[in-house]
Amino acid sequence: MKNILAIETATNICSISLFLDGSFVETKDSDEPRSHAVKLPVFTDELLKAHKCKVSELDAIAISSGPGSYTGLRIGMSLAKGLALSYNLPLLSVKTLLAMDMEIDIEFPHWVCIHSHKNMVFAQKFNNHEPVNDATCIPVENLDAAPVFGTELQKCNIDFNEILPSSQTIGRFALNNAAALAEKDYQKVSPFYLTEFNISK
Amino acid sequence: MKSGWKGGVTSSAEETINLGKSLSKFIEAGDIITLEGDLAAGKTTFVKGILDGFNFDRQVTSPTFTLINEYEAQLRVIHMDCYRENDLQRWINLGIQDYFFSDDVKIIEWPEIISALIPKDHISITLKSVSEFERKIYIK
Numbered sequence: 001m002k003n004i005l006a007i008e009t010a011t012n013i014c015s016i017s018l019f020l021d022g023s024f025v026e027t028k029d030s031d032e033p034r035s036h037a038v039k040l041p042v043f044t045d046e047l048l049k050a051h052k053c054k055v056s057e058l059d060a061i062a063i064s065s066g067p068g069s070y071t072g073l074r075i076g077m078s079l080a081k082g083l084a085l086s087y088n089l090p091l092l093s094v095k096t097l098l099a100m101d102m103e104i105d106i107e108f109p110h111w112v113c114i115h116s117h118k119n120m121v122f123a124q125k126f127n128n129h130e131p132v133n134d135a136t137c138i139p140v141e142n143l144d145a146a147p148v149f150g151t152e153l154q155k156c157n158i159d160f161n162e163i164l165p166s167s168q169t170i171g172r173f174a175l176n177n178a179a180a181l182a183e184k185d186y187q188k189v190s191p192f193y194l195t196e197f198n199i200s201k
Numbered sequence: 202m203k204s205g206w207k208g209g210v211t212s213s214a215e216e217t218i219n220l221g222k223s224l225s226k227f228i229e230a231g232d233i234i235t236l237e238g239d240l241a242a243g244k245t246t247f248v249k250g251i252l253d254g255f256n257f258d259r260q261v262t263s264p265t266f267t268l269i270n271e272y273e274a275q276l277r278v279i280h281m282d283c284y285r286e287n288d289l290q291r292w293i294n295l296g297i298q299d300y301f302f303s304d305d306v307k308i309i310e311w312p313e314i315i316s317a318l319i320p321k322d323h324i325s326i327t328l329k330s331v332s333e334f335e336r337k338i339y340i341k
Contacts, residue, residue, distance in 0.1 A: 070299050118231075
C-alpha cells in the first residue's frame with residue numbers, strides 16, 4: 001500500500017494527510033472547534049485536487065479511531081467509510097493514543113493523554129512504544145508520577161508536554177502496519193469511544 | 202453554579218425574563234440546567250432572560266422543532282428541548298455527550314424525557330403555575 005489518505009478528528013484538531021508512493025505529501029488541518037463537519041470534506045477535496053489524485057487511485061483510507069470526541073470521531077469515521085465504500089478500499093483504523101505515542105522519543109514509562117471532560121482524561125501508559133495498559137478514562141489525579149504527554153490538558157492543572165494528534169502520524173502508523181490493519185468488512189471498524197454513554201434507568 | 206440564587210414568583214413575561222436574567226449572574230461555564238414545567242409555563246421565556254443576562258441581543262426561539270439551538274453569547278449556551286424526541290439513542294447520536302462534556306452552558310427543557318442521559322450533578326429548576334398569571338420559579 002503506497003497511496004493513502006489519513007484522517008484525524010479525535011480532538012478539536014481536524015486534520016487530513018495525503019501519502020503518495022509511500023511518502024508524505026501534504027497535510028491540511030484546522031484547530032477551530034466544532035468545525036470538522038464543515039472542513040473535513042473540503043480539505044479532502046482540496047488535497048486530492050492539489051495533487052491530481054483521485055479517490056480511485058488510493059490504496060486505503062487510514063482513520064484515527066479514538067478515544068476522543070464522540071462527534072469528531074463519528075464525522076471522521078463517516079467520511080473514511082464513505083470514501084472506502086465508494087471504491088472498495090480497505091480501512092486502516094489506528095488507535096489515537098498509540099499514534100500519538102509514536103511522536104514521543106523517550107525510553108522510560110510515560111502517559112499519553114487526551115482531555116475528556118472535567119478532570120477526566122483518556123489515558124494510556126507506554127514504555128518504549130509498547131502499551132503498558134489498556135486505554136482508559138480516569139480522573140487526572142489517578143495518573144502516577146510518570147511524565148504526561150498529551151493535548152487539551154490545560155484544564156486539568158497538571159504538568160504535561162504537549163503532543164498534538166496528527167493525521168500525518170496516523171498515516172505513518174497505518175503505512176507501517178498496513179497488512180495488520182487492513183479491513184474491508186467496514187462493520188468491524190467503528191469509533192473507539194471508550195466512554196460509552198451509560199443510560200441509567 | 203454559584204450559590205445564592207433565590208428564585209421568585211413572576212406574574213408577566215417581562216418579570217420571567219428579569220428573573221432569568223438574575224439567574225445568569227450565578228451560572229458558570231459547563232453548568233447543566235434543567236427546566237421542568239408544563240406547556241406554556243414560561244420555560245423559553247425564562248431562557249430568553251438568561252441569554253439577555255449573557256448580553257445576547259438576538260432572537261431566542263423555542264428549540265421544540267430544532268431540538269437544539271446554540272447561542273454564541275458571553276458564555277456559549279446550548280438550549281435543548283426534549284418534548285418531541287424520546288428516542289434516547291437519537292440524542293446520543295446527536296452528540297449530546299460532547300455537549301455534556303463541554304464548557305458550554307446547557308439548558309434543557311422537558312428533561313424528564315431524557316433523564317437517563319443527564320449527568321446527576323445538574324441544576325434542576327421548576328416553573329410552577331400558582332395562579333392564572335403567576336409562576337413560581339425555583340431550584341428544586
